[in-house]
Amino acid sequence: MPGNWREEPFTAVTAPAAPAPRDEAAKETTPRFEVRPPVRSMKELIVPDAVRSRIDLALRQLDHHKVLYQEWNLQKIDPHRKGTALNLYGPSGTGKSLAAEAIAHHRGRPLIDVDYAEIESKYVGDTPKNIIACFEAARREGAVLVFNEADSILGSRLSNVTQSADHSVNVSRAVMLSQLDRFSGLVIFTTNFPRNYDAAFVRRILAHVRFDLPDAATRRRLWQTLTPPELPGAALLDFDALAERSTGLAGGDMVNAIMAAAATAVGRPEADRVVRTPDLLTEIDAVRQARSEVGKQPRPMREVSADHLDALPVPVTSDAGEAG
The missing domain is CATH 1.10.8.60 (Helicase, Ruva Protein; domain 3)
Known part of the structure; x- marks a missing residue:
C-alpha cells in the first residue's frame, strides 16, 4: 500500500432528485365563472333594420323551439341538436356584446361572460377542464353562456401536430365541440374575426348575425x-x-x-x-x-363568405349595417 495512501470517508451517491410535483398551492385553480343579471335590453340595441331582422329571426328560433322541433318535427332533420348557439360577428364597437346581453335579458336568463384568458392555461390539460367548468356553471345556474373573442376559442384545429402544445390546442377544440353538443342551453359567441373559426364550429352554430358599421x-x-x-x-x-x-x-x-x-x-x-x-x-x-394610424385594421366583412360561411344554417346578411 503506498505510503501516502489514506482512507477517504464514504459518501453515498444519490440519483438526481425528480422534479417536484406541481405544488398544490401553486396550482392554477379552476376559474370562477361569475353569473350576473343582464341589465341591457333589446330596446337599447340600436341597429339598422336589416340587422334587427336577423336578430329577431334568431330570437324566434329560440322562443318557438318546442313548436319548431317537436310539433313541426324539425328534429327529424336536426336530431342531435340539444341547445342553441348563436354567432355575432363584425367590427369592434358595433354592439355585439350589448346584443348578447340583450338576448339574455329577452330570454329572462342570467349570463356568464367568458374571455379566453379565463380558460386558457399554461398547464397541459387545464384548459379543457376550464372549458368544461364554464359549461357546468351555465347548466347549474341556467345561464346564457357568452364567449367573447370567440375566434380564440373556436379557431381551426392543427393538422400538423409537432409538439405537445399543438396537441393541447386540438384537445381543447375537441372538448369545446363535445360540450357544445351536450349543452342544452344557449351559447352566444362574439368575434371581430369570424374567418378564424374552424368549420366544425360553424356547422354547429344555428344562426350567424353580421354586425357592420352603422349607416x-x-x-x-x-x-x-x-x-x-x-x-x-x-x-x-x-x-x-x-x-x-x-x-x-x-x-x-x-x-x-x-x-x-x-x-x-x-x-x-x-x-x-x-x-x-x-x-x-x-x-x-x-x-x-x-x-x-393605430392598430391593425380588420378585413372588410364582405370577404368573410368565401370558405367558412358558405353553408350556414341561417343566411348571413350581405350588406346590413349596425351599431349600438
Whole structure:
C-alpha cells in the first residue's frame, strides 16, 4: 500500500432528485365563472333594420323551439341538436356584446361572460377542464353562456401536430365541440374575426348575425341615444352634422368622442361648461385619425363568405349595417 495512501470517508451517491410535483398551492385553480343579471335590453340595441331582422329571426328560433322541433318535427332533420348557439360577428364597437346581453335579458336568463384568458392555461390539460367548468356553471345556474373573442376559442384545429402544445390546442377544440353538443342551453359567441373559426364550429352554430358599421340613420339615432340629457348643451347639438361627419365610426367610437368632448367642456370656466357640436366634430376627427394610424385594421366583412360561411344554417346578411 503506498505510503501516502489514506482512507477517504464514504459518501453515498444519490440519483438526481425528480422534479417536484406541481405544488398544490401553486396550482392554477379552476376559474370562477361569475353569473350576473343582464341589465341591457333589446330596446337599447340600436341597429339598422336589416340587422334587427336577423336578430329577431334568431330570437324566434329560440322562443318557438318546442313548436319548431317537436310539433313541426324539425328534429327529424336536426336530431342531435340539444341547445342553441348563436354567432355575432363584425367590427369592434358595433354592439355585439350589448346584443348578447340583450338576448339574455329577452330570454329572462342570467349570463356568464367568458374571455379566453379565463380558460386558457399554461398547464397541459387545464384548459379543457376550464372549458368544461364554464359549461357546468351555465347548466347549474341556467345561464346564457357568452364567449367573447370567440375566434380564440373556436379557431381551426392543427393538422400538423409537432409538439405537445399543438396537441393541447386540438384537445381543447375537441372538448369545446363535445360540450357544445351536450349543452342544452344557449351559447352566444362574439368575434371581430369570424374567418378564424374552424368549420366544425360553424356547422354547429344555428344562426350567424353580421354586425357592420352603422349607416347614416343609425348613426343619428346613436348620437341621440348616447348623449345623456344631463350633459350641458345636449339639447342644442346638431345630430345631423354629427351623423354626417362620423361615417365609418362605430357606436364605441362615438362613446369615446362624447367622453373627450365632455372633458374639453369641463375644463372651461364654469359659466362656459357646455358641450358644443364643434367639440364633438373635433373629437370625431381625432377618433378617425387614431383608427387609421393605430392598430391593425380588420378585413372588410364582405370577404368573410368565401370558405367558412358558405353553408350556414341561417343566411348571413350581405350588406346590413349596425351599431349600438
